[in-house]
Amino acid sequence: MYVNKLMIGFCFIAVTLNAQAAKVEGTFTAIKSCPIYQSFTKGHNPGDIHTVPGRIYEIVEENKPDGPWALVLVPEIGDSRRWVAKECGVTKISSHPEDNSVTQSCNTPNTYDSNVLALSWQAGFCEHFKYSGIKPECDDLNTGHISVTNLTIHGLWPNKSGCEPDKYGKCSNVPLELNEDTIIKIAPWMPNWFYSTDFGNHEWSKHGTCQKLNDDDYFILMQRLAEKFDSSRIGEYMRDNMGKYVSVDEMESFLATEMGKDVTRKIELRCTGSEKQYLNEFWINLPSEIDESGTLADLVHGAKDKERFGGNCAEKIYIEIPGPK
Template identity: 40%
Template sequence: MDRLAILSLATLLTFLNVDNALAVNASAGTFAVSQRCEAFQSFKNKTNPGNLAVEPGQTYPIAEVNREQFQWVRVKVGSGKNNLRWVSADCGEVDGLVMSEAGAQACRVPDKYDSYVLAVTWQPGFCEHDRGGPAKPECKAMKSGALTVNHFTLHGLWPNKQACGIDYGQCNGAELNLSADTVDYIKPWMPNFHYGTQFGNYEWKKHGVCQTAMTDDAYFRFAVDLLKSFNDSQAGEYIRSNVGGEVSREQVYSKLADEFGSKDARNNFLLICSGDYLEEIRVSLPKDFKGERTLKGVIGQAFLPRQATDRSECRAERIRIEASGAGA
């Protein structure tokens, strides 16, 4: 089996076993049930052999939670060997929860990532329509007309560990100490750097320190290069040529398919919207960059077996592309 097939199989198995992949062991804690709820063998697939349920007034020791910021708890329901079941945390009250040391720290260990996510922002859409946008100094400058941004910008490059879901990050590592040349290289593509390095420092401490293959200078320069390659791609040019108007979601994916030579390329891209307005595009990347510095080179043919989902993903066929300072 070739390397790509192994990668695809491993990714698929992660999706299929997502309940256990995200589990974090608990060394203490109880779950007091306040309403009747189903007890699932797999909460993702909603499987419930035997139609088991928990009832109000029952209290169970917690074996696992689905991640540190949990939505599901795993408890023993009945005496059968397959009766360790997942119950929604909304169905009761958790008390005294303590994560096992291994479980609590597993998502904060550097170099345990199995992939990356590149997040690129459509800055005008973010500034005008995201709840946190207007307070940003670059957004204030765009609204006043002091700054114009008409290209994609860098949100971040995130080492990713499938077993941790969205919780892999905040590893121990060196402080951010960028050279002046690197700051100048970043500024046009991460406009918060015009006003300081607070956001860059946040991204480095949360994500960058979880990889040690690159220094902070190399990490940010590489992220900018990947961003620029998307900005100049067929899909990026299509979006930028329709500022102040609309694009077709399917046309964006079609242009990605043309660029990468496969319709499966869409599986590595997720469009994020605020309402009908484009805010961000997230790109799934393999762990090994192979010495490449463009998205096409890094991804190659390593396409995911299916597209990720997000509650903020763009669902409408027509997506609006905000212009810089449009809310002024």
């Protein structure tokens, strides 16, 4: 009987502790090196893992509402969910998904808390999607009438915690009315503008209407960001390896060495093809407030880390070369 009572007591304690845990969305910026635990109550820290000062971790849970411990994601280790003491850094909670009293609006302008910059490798994008006869820039690229060897703009997408991925958008009916000078500047970086306004209208309607800039400033910002990344080691790597298969791990290691892990942790590759072996895009996490004045590390500072640099890509990927095959 005593054993049964003891077991019931343990179960009650376990249920009580689980009930106290609160799911949240937010970030934890480490300001010092601290142990991160599988179990902070037992002090269990396999691998003796510590936080890296300056690194930003995604928070998925608190030990209790506004409690002193945060459950963060550490993607590079096997047991990626670890507890860290909040006193070791700066905690920013953006939402409490389980709080039904909080209404999450996914089409209210200028309420975003982060951005994703999507840059395309035009040869991979055009060659391995079924765009023949649909996108004139792809037809001309594949036949050799034009050549594009710079990274191009897919879009700059404001995001909002609490909204499903790619569901924050279409925040107003403000029409797109770009100045001619703007179109001239962005067309080399968004080649559809040489032929049509369709893609630009789509990006503005779905994403641009949710941020605070007017349409000209929004598209010029995208152009400057695309140019900044294209002139970096990312753009150089793509041009140096056109027509080659490369290892995703080796690519990540090379770019991390050249640009710093603070940058590569914010980047995710996207690939197409039946085996996901053709590289077509980079998705880059950026903070809500974009500061272009410094380095790429400064630009991405404050953004969440991506779960995996390789994204949906295979271990080895092919970098397409533009022109007829």
